[in-house]
Amino acid sequence: MSSQFGSSFFIRTYGCQMNVHDSEKLANLLHHAGLDRARDESSAGLLIINTCSIRDKAENQLYSDLGKLRDWRDEQPGRLIGVGGCVAQQVGDRLLARFPHLDFVFGTHNLKLVPAMVSGARSGQRAVEVGESRSVDRFDLPMAPRPVGEAARCKAFVTVMEGCDMFCSFCIVPATRGREISRPASGILEEVRRLADEGVREVTLLGQTVNAYGRHDVKRGQAGRSGTMAFAELLAELDHITGIERIRYTSPHPLFFDRALVQAHASLKSLCPHVHLPVQSGSDRILDAMRRRYRRESYMEIAHSLRSAVPGITLTSDLIVGFPGETEEDFEQTLDLMQTVGFEDSYSFIYSPRPGTGAAEMPGGLDRAEGRRRLDALQGLQRRLTMDYHRRRVGSSTRVLVEGPSRHGAGQVCGRDPHHRVVNLVSGGGAVAGEIKPGDLVEVEIVEATPHSLLGEAVFSGGGPSVSV
Numbered sequence: 001m002s003s004q005f006g007s008s009f010f011i012r013t014y015g016c017q018m019n020v021h022d023s024e025k026l027a028n029l030l031h032h033a034g035l036d037r038a039r040d041e042s043s044a045g046l047l048i049i050n051t052c053s054i055r056d057k058a059e060n061q062l063y064s065d066l067g068k069l070r071d072w073r074d075e076q077p078g079r080l081i082g083v084g085g086c087v088a089q090q091v092g093d094r095l096l097a098r099f100p101h102l103d104f105v106f107g108t109h110n111l112k113l114v115p116a117m118v119s120g121a122r123s124g125q126r127a128v129e130v131g132e133s134r135s136v137d138r139f140d141l142p143m144a145p146r147p148v149g150e151a152a153r154c155k156a157f158v159t160v161m162e163g164c165d166m167f168c169s170f171c172i173v174p175a176t177r178g179r180e181i182s183r184p185a186s187g188i189l190e191e192v193r194r195l196a197d198e199g200v201r202e203v204t205l206l207g208q209t210v211n212a213y214g215r216h217d218v219k220r221g222q223a224g225r226s227g228t229m230a231f232a233e234l235l236a237e238l239d240h241i242t243g244i245e246r247i248r249y250t251s252p253h254p255l256f257f258d259r260a261l262v263q264a265h266a267s268l269k270s271l272c273p274h275v276h277l278p279v280q281s282g283s284d285r286i287l288d289a290m291r292r293r294y295r296r297e298s299y300m301e302i303a304h305s306l307r308s309a310v311p312g313i314t315l316t317s318d319l320i321v322g323f324p325g326e327t328e329e330d331f332e333q334t335l336d337l338m339q340t341v342g343f344e345d346s347y348s349f350i351y352s353p354r355p356g357t358g359a360a361e362m363p364g365g366l367d368r369a370e371g372r373r374r375l376d377a378l379q380g381l382q383r384r385l386t387m388d389y390h391r392r393r394v395g396s397s398t399r400v401l402v403e404g405p406s407r408h409g410a411g412q413v414c415g416r417d418p419h420h421r422v423v424n425l426v427s428g429g430g431a432v433a434g435e436i437k438p439g440d441l442v443e444v445e446i447v448e449a450t451p452h453s454l455l456g457e458a459v460f461s462g463g464g465p466s467v468s469v
């Protein structure tokens with residue numbers, strides 16, 4: 001394997017966890033093809049931009065990035081630039097026409113073609129591959145060992161399904177990621193077993209509507225033939241894998257949150273007591289306009305079932321304010337739902353139209369100042385709910401999977417507890433960074449609440465922190 005300048009790559013990633021994971025897969029493919037991961041862009045011979053179209057004006061941002069990269073490419077002969085992800089899927093060959101220094105463009109279904117595109121680009125061939133594939137072959141990607149010097153990881157993402165059939169009126173994902181497709185369970189189980197052997201303790205199952213996994217096959221009675229199963233059954237299979245201490249998944253859709261999944265939370269030892277369940281709005285009128293296909297009441301029933309089945313479970317969500325036509329009364333229903341469910345945390349945004357979506361054509365958009373006022377009110381309520389929750393945790397015990405140094409420095413390390421809360425760790429007044437390393441699961445007592453995280457003390461037993469490795 002060459003480590004020459006011209007054979008090293010760097011991937012600049014925007015957007016969601018699915019994109020982050022796609023970049024990991026891409027890195028493995030390139031590694032497998034004989035390229036090394038560069039430390040940074042300045043030492044790379046190949047730069048790939050993995051784009052996201054969820055952000056406002058994502059296309060313009062990409063154009064600006066590509067404009068600035070002309071000098072980067074000219075600095076060293078043989079340098080190459082590729083663009084992938086959701087914007088690439090949407091814009092396709094217009095990118096090559098507009099940027100002569102761009103070498104190749106690949107869509108969200110075409111990761112496997114990238115090594116061949118790189119080799120074509122080395123002999124001057126520019127290429128675009130944005131075709132949609134219905135084949136499950138796309139999940140069969142080679143895995144490469146971690147490059148030398150890179151720390152062993154304790155957490156990993158695992159794709160279980162891709163695409164989305166829901167067509168929410170504000171969302172571009174069905175156009176950029178294509179239709180729903182579930183991966184055969186055998187490949188998922190094999191990947192998770194291999195990750196456990198590598199030392200991974202926590203897996204997060206990924207899918208645009210992750211709990212829709214296998215639903216089409218199950219409904220048509222074809223699960224056996226296609227190798228899929230219901231999502232709760234998949235979780236039960238994964239729960240048996242030795243070494244995997246924690247299973248998470250993101251993002252589920254309320255429409256597919258069935259009793260079996262609630263029951264899985266109550267019964268599976270590795271399934272974490274945290275669900276991130278996007279609600280988007282608390283008003284039925286707005287949920288209809290968003291094409292979310294559930295009612296506020298049914299959402300609250302799921303939340304209630306989860307809280308009854310798993311005492312102490314944390315529920316987090318995504319919300320949009322200022323959707324076209326949202327009245328003050330609709331907004332108040334969203335505040336009311338947030339208060340009633342008592343989200344421990346949430347992400348919220350002011351609606352902004354995405355070209356190519358149904359909602360972009362809808363009348364009744366809010367002016368920016370009113371949108372800001374509603375967002376401030378919603379986030380103010382969330383801050384109070386989060387802080388109240390953090391205060392209730394003080395004095396309780398938990399287990400933290402340590403990820404690395406804390407942003408607060410001072411010798412602290414940080415990680416997350418099963419409820420997905422960030423916990424910064426100190427030992428009874430002393431630093432613990434030297435005693436505890438990433439990947440350790442540490443017994444912790446929560447000693448202080450802050451707005452965004454918890455402070456915990458490692459529980460000492462026999463002269464050192466109580467750690468299981």
Ligand code: SF4
Nearest residue numbers: 164166167168171173
């Ligand atoms: S469920 Fe709705 S918001 Fe989520 S990816 Fe599909 S279309 Fe987008």
